[in-house]
Amino acid sequence: MTSKGKTRRMVSVGLCAAAVAAALAAPAQAAQHTGGGAGEKVAGKSGPAWSLKNTGTDLRFRGLAAVSRRTAWVAGSKGTVLRTADGGRSWLNVSPPGAGGLEFRDIEAFDARRAVVLAIGEGEASRVFRTDDGGASWTESFRNTDPKAFYDCITFFDSRHGVAMSDPVDGKYRILSTGDGGKSWKVLPSAGMPDALPGEAAFAASGQCLVSSGPKDVWLATGGGATARVLHSADRGLNWTVADGTIPAGDPARGVFALAFRDRAHGIAVGGDYRPDQASPSAGAVSGDGGRSWQQAKTPPPAYRSGVTWLPHSRAAALAVGPTGTDLTLDGGRSWRTVDTGSYDTVDCTADFGCWASGEKGRVARLEF
Numbered sequence: 001m002t003s004k005g006k007t008r009r010m011v012s013v014g015l016c017a018a019a020v021a022a023a024l025a026a027p028a029q030a031a032q033h034t035g036g037g038a039g040e041k042v043a044g045k046s047g048p049a050w051s052l053k054n055t056g057t058d059l060r061f062r063g064l065a066a067v068s069r070r071t072a073w074v075a076g077s078k079g080t081v082l083r084t085a086d087g088g089r090s091w092l093n094v095s096p097p098g099a100g101g102l103e104f105r106d107i108e109a110f111d112a113r114r115a116v117v118l119a120i121g122e123g124e125a126s127r128v129f130r131t132d133d134g135g136a137s138w139t140e141s142f143r144n145t146d147p148k149a150f151y152d153c154i155t156f157f158d159s160r161h162g163v164a165m166s167d168p169v170d171g172k173y174r175i176l177s178t179g180d181g182g183k184s185w186k187v188l189p190s191a192g193m194p195d196a197l198p199g200e201a202a203f204a205a206s207g208q209c210l211v212s213s214g215p216k217d218v219w220l221a222t223g224g225g226a227t228a229r230v231l232h233s234a235d236r237g238l239n240w241t242v243a244d245g246t247i248p249a250g251d252p253a254r255g256v257f258a259l260a261f262r263d264r265a266h267g268i269a270v271g272g273d274y275r276p277d278q279a280s281p282s283a284g285a286v287s288g289d290g291g292r293s294w295q296q297a298k299t300p301p302p303a304y305r306s307g308v309t310w311l312p313h314s315r316a317a318a319l320a321v322g323p324t325g326t327d328l329t330l331d332g333g334r335s336w337r338t339v340d341t342g343s344y345d346t347v348d349c350t351a352d353f354g355c356w357a358s359g360e361k362g363r364v365a366r367l368e369f
Contacts, residue, residue, distance in 0.1 A: 004351045036298040048319075049364035050326065050340055050357060052091075054087030061358035062345045063117065063207050065109035069354035074364055075104035075117045085112055088366050089103070094135020102127065105152070106207030110159045116141075116182040118154040118164060120204045126151035127155055128164065142176065142185040144222045149174055152202040153210035155218060156182075163188075165210045165220055165236045168196035169176075173220060175237040175247075192239030197225030199252065205274065206307040206346035208258035217264050219291050223247075223255010223271065230256060232291040246296035256285075260318065262310040265290050268333040270320045272304035280304040284320065286333040295304060299335035301327045307346035312353055321347045321357050 055061075061082075063075030072088070075081045079099030082091045094255040102119040113134045119127040126144035131137060142164075144151060149166040156162035160181050166174035173196060189270070201224045202209040212218040220231040220240075228249035231240045231300040247269060249255040257271035267287040272280025284297035285307050320327045322329040326340040326347075345359040355367035 008135060031315055036107070048328070048339065048355075048367045048369050050342060050344075051088075051368045052342075052363065052365045053080055053084070053091070055362040055364050057082075057362040059362055060345070060360045061364060062105045062205060063107040064346045064348050064356060064358045064364075065115060066348040066350045066354050066356045067109050067111055068352050069366070071109075071112045072348075072354070072356045072364075072366075073107050073109045073115050074358045075107040076358075077103055079104060079119070081107065081115075081117055081135060082364075083112070083115075087262075088364065091364075092135070094131070096129045096131075096138035096140075099116060099129070099161035105204040106154045107158045108154055108179075110156075110164065114159070114181070116154065116156070116162070118151060118207075120151055122150050123147040126166070128176075128182060128185065141178075141182055146174075150201075151176070152204040155210045155212045156217050157212050157218070157236065161215075161236060163210065163212075163218060165202060167201040171195050173202075173231070177237055187235050192233075194231065194240055194242045196222075197227065197229070200225030200229070201252075203255065203257045203271075203274075205257050207306055208260070209256075211259045211261060212248050213261040214264055217261070217290070218257050219237060219261060219267065220257050221245075221269065221271070223249045223257070224252045225255075226250055228255035228271065230259065230267075230287075230291045230294065231340060241292070242283065243287075243292055243294060245294045246282060247270055248273075248282055254280075254331075257304075257306045258308045258320075260308045260310050261291075262315070266315075266332065267291055268300060268308050268310070268318055268320075268329075270305040270308045270322075270364045272301075272322075274304050274306070276323065283311050297334055299337075300309070301336045302338060307344065307357070309347045309349045309355070311355065312349050312351050319347050319349075319355065319357075321345065321359070323360070326357070 060077035061074040079102040106118040128142035154164040164176040228245040272283035284300035311317040321344040327336040344357040349355040
């Protein structure tokens, strides 16, 4: 790209970011319903709105990988993977053959052709599949053979290096690593992993219990134990430190469900209690030191939230989603307001403002400003 071309692109991104910021900060006005049922936006609230896309199925999609405003992948129940390349107007079922008995909970995509999907469960139910041709064919690159392991989430630092995590095995979380884009995997040594708390585990609710930022930093979210915690590694999963979170735990249904880091320092945690009859009064927290410490959100999301993402080209705006709605923050996660009441499990954004969400009953939506 020429220097003039780069300049034009930078100006375009800057103008788009400014327009989005203005839309997010606009004064309250009457909300309009959009997209044939997508408009569950809160009356009297302005800002972004989800536009539902017809996936043609009622399956649940807890795995989501946004590539751009036009391209996204979702993965979910009954071993199902869907892909769109036209902004959600049409979806292609690209599920791995013979995977109907598996539960996909996380998917990472590098572009419209390359993706890695994780199936969860005890023993051999935990598997990893990889495609290089848009899902026309898949290769099973990992199958767990340890009956004590249960893999929950997967993340990539770049197109070659990635890690996946299992709930504690013999008292420590297990980390799986790849250096060839998911073609092969190896279990990392556990010497650098702190001991897990009694009853502690991760939540395979949104593919965001294990997240990365930059070439080597990765964070792991936990719950179920006496304290919800966030573990951090600065060397792609070999050595870890641990910090207590502020989101309540002490029960198998409570803890930190999702993390998002916009750089090595600034992170957001969301979670709560996933049981619909239980309150989640402290469902959000923020970190400004790479996860070494966490502060409770001053005005947290009003209910359990399972997914969170930073909005592109913003140092302060982020979205959190859950079964009862979508919340927006404009101050880096310190305060949140509900902007939509539709049910979503996970959310993901790309640099070209391609923000997507997915969840139960085949629900997939793209954010419109």
